[in-house]
Amino acid sequence: MSVVAAPAKTSRLFAAGPFGERVEKARNRVAGLLRQTFEPVAERAETEGLFPRDALTRLGAAGLFQERWDGADGVDPYGDPGLGVIIAEESGRLGHASLSVGLSLHCETVLSILTRFGDTPLLAAYRAEALEGRLVGCLGASEPAGGSDLNGVRTVARRTPGGWRVTGEKKYLSLGLVCDVALLLCRLDEGSGPVAGRLGLLAVPASGLTPRKRLSKAGTAALDTTWMVVDTEVADEALVGRPGGGLLVATWGLNHERLSIAAQAVGGAARAIALATAHLQRREQFGKPLIEQQALRLRLAELSSRLVALRYAVYAAAQGVPVPGACGTREIAALKTTAARFVEEVMSECLHLFGGPGYLEDETPMARMWRDSRLARLGGGTDEMMWELVAGGLVPDHAAYDESVDLG
Ligand SMILES: Cc1cc2nc3c(=O)[nH]c(=O)nc-3n(C[C@H](O)[C@H](O)[C@H](O)COP(=O)(O)OP(=O)(O)OC[C@H]3O[C@@H](n4cnc5c(N)ncnc54)[C@H](O)[C@@H]3O)c2cc1C
Numbered sequence: 249m250s251v252v253a254a255p256a257k258t259s260r261l262f263a264a265g266p267f268g269e270r271v272e273k274a275r276n277r278v279a280g281l282l283r284q285t286f287e288p289v290a291e292r293a294e295t296e297g298l299f300p301r302d303a304l305t306r307l308g309a310a311g312l313f314q315e316r317w318d319g320a321d322g323v324d325p326y327g328d329p330g331l332g333v334i335i336a337e338e339s340g341r342l343g344h345a346s347l348s349v350g351l352s353l354h355c356e357t358v359l360s361i362l363t364r365f366g367d368t369p370l371l372a373a374y375r376a377e378a379l380e381g382r383l384v385g386c387l388g389a390s391e392p393a394g395g396s397d398l399n400g401v402r403t404v405a406r407r408t409p410g411g412w413r414v415t416g417e418k419k420y421l422s423l424g425l426v427c428d429v430a431l432l433l434c435r436l437d438e439g440s441g442p443v444a445g446r447l448g449l450l451a452v453p454a455s456g457l458t459p460r461k462r463l464s465k466a467g468t469a470a471l472d473t474t475w476m477v478v479d480t481e482v483a484d485e486a487l488v489g490r491p492g493g494g495l496l497v498a499t500w501g502l503n504h505e506r507l508s509i510a511a512q513a514v515g516g517a518a519r520a521i522a523l524a525t526a527h528l529q530r531r532e533q534f535g536k537p538l539i540e541q542q543a544l545r546l547r548l549a550e551l552s553s554r555l556v557a558l559r560y561a562v563y564a565a566a567q568g569v570p571v572p573g574a575c576g577t578r579e580i581a582a583l584k585t586t587a588a589r590f591v592e593e594v595m596s597e598c599l600h601l602f603g604g605p606g607y608l609e610d611e612t613p614m615a616r617m618w619r620d621s622r623l624a625r626l627g628g629g630t631d632e633m634m635w636e637l638v639a640g641g642l643v644p645d646h647a648a649y650d651e652s653v654d655l656g
Contacts, residue, residue, distance in 0.1 A: 258568035259330025266330065266563035274331065279338040281310055282351075290344045293470035297462070299350045300470070301384055301426040308381015313355055317363050317379060325364045329566040332356055332504070333511040337562075340515025343613055345620035346470030348515075349627065350423055352508040354378065358385035360504040361431060361449070361488060365497050368485035374429055374451060386427045387505075388418035388476065389498055395420070396633050398433060398447075398495060403478060405434040405450055411483040412436075414452055417476065420463065422627075424474040428454050431501070432478060433494050447494030448487055456480025467619030503577055505628045506584035507565055513591035513624055514559045520617060521552055524598040531603075544601060551594050558587055578641045585634035588624035595621040 261274055285307055289300040307313065316335065317327035335355065339348035362375035362385070377383035394400045403416025414434055421430060429451050436448045461475040489497040525548055528539040538544055561583055565576065599606035599614040606614040625631050 259566055260328045261334065262330035262563065262567045266560075266567060271330075271334070275334050275338060278312070278331075278335055279341070281307065281312060282335075282339050282342060285310075286339070286342055286344055286347050290347060290470065293346065295469075297469050298472050299346070299423055299426050303347065304351065304354055304384050305381040307351070307355075308379065313359060313379045313381060316355060317359050327360075327363060329507070329568070330563070332508060333562055333566040336508040336511035337515040337518075337559075340512035341519050343516070343519050343617055344470065345512070345516060345617070345623070346468040348512045349468060349509075349623065350471050352505060352512065353386055353423055354384055356504040356508040357387050357501040358431060361387075361497055361501040364500055365449075365489040367489075368487075370483060370485040371451060371488060377428075383428045384423060384426055385429050385431060386421060386423035387498070387501055388421045388424070388430050388432045388478075389502075390418065390420045392417055392419045392475075396630060398498070401433050401435055401447060403432060403434045404437050405448060406437045407439065408481060411481060411486065412448075412450060413481045414450055414456065415479050417460065418478060419475045420473050421457070421476045422471050422473045424457060424476050425459065425462070425472040430454065430457060430476075430478075431488060431498075433498050436491055436494075438491075446492035447498075448491050449489060449494040449497045450482055451486045451488060452478060452480060452482055456482070466622060467616065468623050499577065502628055503580050506580045506634075507562070509624050509628050510558070510562050510580075510583040510587035511566075513587035513621075514555065514562055516617065516621060517551070517555050517558075517591045517594040520594050520598040520614070521548055521555065523612075523614070524548060524601040527602050538601075547597060548601070551597060554590060555594070558583075558590060562587070578637050581629070581634040581637040584628065585625070585631045585638075589631065591621045591624055592618075 261271060264270065285303050289303055293300045312335065316331050336348065336352055339351050342348070359375070359378055362371055362378060366372055366375045374383055374385070378385050389395070389398055391402055393402055403414065403418065405412040405414045414432065416434070418432060424430065431449050432452050434448055434450050436446055457476045457478055459474045460477050463473045463475060465473060528544055528548070529537055531538045565579060565583060595618040599618045602612050602614055605611040609615055
């Protein structure tokens with residue numbers, strides 16, 4: 249199945265638009281389920297530095313992943329992108345960025361790939377278990393040698409009589425310590441075969457991964473991210489998609505991850521602005537609530553205005569124009585980087601509006617939210633990589649130039 253030839257698909261949830269009673273009902277249901285699932289485990293996960301795997305099991309058992317990915321008529325390569333962004337937005341709004349990132353890696357990145365490209369019986373079985381939350385998946389693309397230039401991947405999958413021997417290192421494997429299966433981008437080595445040296449994505453069981461180092465991070469503590477050594481043999485049918493198509497398959501997953509990051513940013517920014525608004529209403533200085541200071545009120549209004557625009561754009565992307573996939577890669581990259589930079593700014597400004605307590609870990613959640621938000625500009629591809637995708641679509645208007653520019 250070619251990604252480029254994929255037909256546009258409209259979200260079922262957004263069939264009558266991204267607002268209205270139907271969407272709000274679904275939003276409230278999803279928000280309630282996420283709150284119920286995340287709240288009891290969030291603090292402990294932060295302290296332990298380990299993603300609470302059971303949370304994904306519970307969300308799967310509640311049918312959330314099934315609803316996201318299985319169409320009314322069975323397997324649907326797009327599932328319901330509208331529901332995908334509502335899940336991401338509401339998880340972001342809860343303020344536990346580590347948990348929303350982990351949820352998104354499993355529910356968007358991995359499940360999008362297995363749904364579209366998991367053609368073999370082994371991969372179909374992984375997908376079925378992942379939908380039920382019994383199997384947790386993650387994606388390993390970045391390596392010590394590089395994350396931006398994925399063509400430089402050095403992990404090798406060598407042909408064996410029954411499959412592939414995979415050896416190498418993946419530097420940043422988020423969910424690596426709790427996953428059952430990792431989708432790893434590898435350089436294929438078939439000797440002198442036609443795909444030798446090209447990339448493939450292989451589903452590797454956790455038993456083939458050995459932690460080399462648990463990474464200590466600036467934020468998102470509850471999302472375990474581990475430098476892994478891989479050395480194992482997998483069956484032929486562990487290859488996801490065609491040999492040589494690894495980058496395309498990974499990009500399909502990354503597009504879903506990027507749109508999800510943008511939606512998480514919408515939810516996270518909304519939470520921060522709402523918290524700061526409440527603080528400005530309650531906190532008095534110079535004999536009146538801070539919200540009465542026009543400079544502060546308008547600063548929140550300005551952030552809030554940009555949030556409205558971003559939210560509409562994310563919904564439009566999920567509504568089917570563009571579809572997550574190659575035809576929408578540029579637009580999604582534009583949204584991801586804009587959202588990531590925006591949410592970092594919002595967190596910093598809202599922290600500031602709390603004054604000193606914004607910087608205190610045990611008085612407000614602002615410091616953690618600020619630190620956590622920074623990952624959005626790196627994970628799923630950096631700002632520069634997103635802008636390179638956008639730059640590739642820049643279109644010059646020579647006619648207008650010739651008409652209106654005269655350099656003398
Ligand atoms: C907490 C965390 C979790 C992560 N989880 C995962 C995961 O689960 N799976 C996974 O595969 N990866 C993961 N990553 C890796 C992440 O995707 C990479 O760190 C990111 O893509 C950048 O790669 P790099 O670190 O190798 O930086 P580099 O590629 O070395 O880039 C360094 C800097 O140079 C810039 N740059 C590079 N090339 C160019 C260029 N041509 N033009 C302009 N600027 C350029 C980059 O934008 C960046 O600012 C994670 C990272 C972190 C921090």
